[in-house]
Amino acid sequence: MSIVKSHSLLRGFICVAALLTSSLTMAESTTVRFATFNASFDRQQSGQLASEMRVADNPQIQRVAEIIQRVRPDVMLITEFDNDGHAQNPQAMRDFIGNYLAKSQNGAEPIDYPHFYLVPTNTGKLAKVDRNGDGQLSRPQDTYGFxxxxxxxxxxxVSKYPLDLAKARSFQSFLWKDMPNASLPDATPGSGKKDYFSQAVLEDFRLSSKNHLDLPVKLPGKTVHLLAMHPTPPVFDGPEDRNGRRNHDEIRLFADYIAADSQTGAYLVDDRGNRGGLGKGKSFVLMGDFNADPFDGDSFQASVNQLLEHPQVHQKVARGNLIPVSEGAKQMQPKGQFFGEPSHWTHVYPLRLDYVLPSADLNVVDSGVFWPKPGDKYRYLVEDEHGNQAKAVSSDHRLVWVDVTISSD
Known part of the structure; x- marks a missing residue:
């Protein structure tokens, strides 16, 4: 064989190898763990949480940090994480990452989140109009969110992947009255007049008790929209069910936002003045403490079913064999009658309140709820020696996670 032919064959082998390598590269995929965790980092005074984050010795924060280290989410929503309201001072989050997550807790591997975003909130923000009619504006009665x-x-x-803040959308200022056919409460329950609040109050009443956020996450080869919310609990009201109805419509906002047709969410106007919903062909993951269970609790018209039955939501995660479950929840022995599946519970009440709901187009491969059963080596993270399973230990909620495989485009 001539040297020329040998070189030609070698070039051929190299080309074939390059094509195979290219094919393998194109077929590469990344598994991303999305999680939501109501960490119970709410405190009684402004600045208290920031002070606790500065020193790495708070037992509750240490256990929350260890739970995160054990589960190791890639993208996580943390609800009940106090900030300055406007989310302009990130030091508490920096300290949580640096003083707690970046340090091993009980031998767990440290974890880092180079990207994070604090979200402005309506909680504790005084409204412009006196809501309870006592003639003065005061917290917490006259705030946009309790x-x-x-x-x-x-x-x-918090995220291991870049966050596209320039394209983020929020609906903090959207007014409840501007939602078509809003479930506004009646002064006389059942009248249908929707007159519990005065017109002056409705002209200032924001729908979101905290905020509704669409935050694009730049994953390898694909952008996924993180849709985050924490609707008001459907309790602490009267027969008018004002909080239950608000919870329903807070959930409806995102149900309309992800609708396949452009007309359903056309009424939505974000805080930058942009109109409309998410749009066709965009992948998303809905996340948060929705304060609504599909079977039990006090939600108005089973409000969470607006998402669990939504055609754009991954049905195996919402209602099928990929619903996040735990063994620990099965051991709960609640008083009274409950109709939900115990393994689905995410709160000590017990209810399924916390959700990670990917869009139907995403490839979900696993899911779970961090709730170790009695006797498990990590049980101390959710229950102490006195039987406490709530905020005195870590949180009254459990971390929920879903694994999604993202194929490179």
Whole structure:
């Protein structure tokens, strides 16, 4: 064989190898763990959480950090993480990452989140109009969302992947009355007049009790929209069910936002003045403490079913064999009658309140709820020696996660 032919064959082998390598590269995929965790980082006074984050010795924060280290989410929504209301001072989050997550807790591997975003909130922000009719504006009765100070019960996003803040959308200022056929409460329940609030109050009444956020996450080869919210609990009201109805419509906002047809969410106007919903062909993951269970609790018209039954939502995660479950929840022995599946519970009440709901087009491969059963080596992270399973230990909620495989385009 001539040297020329040998070189030609070698070039051929190299070309074939290059094509195979290219093919393998194109077929590469990344598994991303999305999680939501109501960490119970709400405090009674403004600045208290920031002070606790500065020193790395708070037992509750340490256990929350260890839970995160054990589960190792890639993209996570943390609800009930106090901020300054306007989310302009990130030091508390920097300290949580640096003083707690970046340090091993009980031998767990440290974890880092180079990208994070604190979200402005309506909680504790005084409204412009007296809501309860006592002639003065005061917290927490006259705030856009319940809070003893502006920033209590806020939420934040942490991520291993870049966040496209320039394209983020929020609906903090959207008025409840501007939602078509809103479930506004009646002064006389059942009248259908929707007159519980005066017109002056409705002209200032924001729908979102905290905020509704669409934050694009730049994953390898694909952008996924993180849709985050924390609707008001459907309790602490009267027969008019004003909080239950508000919870329903807070959930409806995102149900309309992800609708396949452009008309359903056309009424929505974000805080930058942009109109409309998410749009066709965009992948998303809905996340948060929705304060609504599909079977039990006090939600208005089973409000969360607006998402669990939504055709754009991944049905195996919403209602099928990929619903996040735990063994620990099965051991709960609640008083009274509950109709939901115990393994689905995410709160000690017990209810399924916390959700990670990917869009139907995403490839979900696994899911779970961090709730170790009695006897598990990590049980101490959710229950102490006295049987406490709530905020005195870590949180009254459990971290929920879903694994999504993203193929490179």
């Amino acid at each position: 809070g003893m100070f502006h920033g209590q019960f806020a939420f934040a996003v």
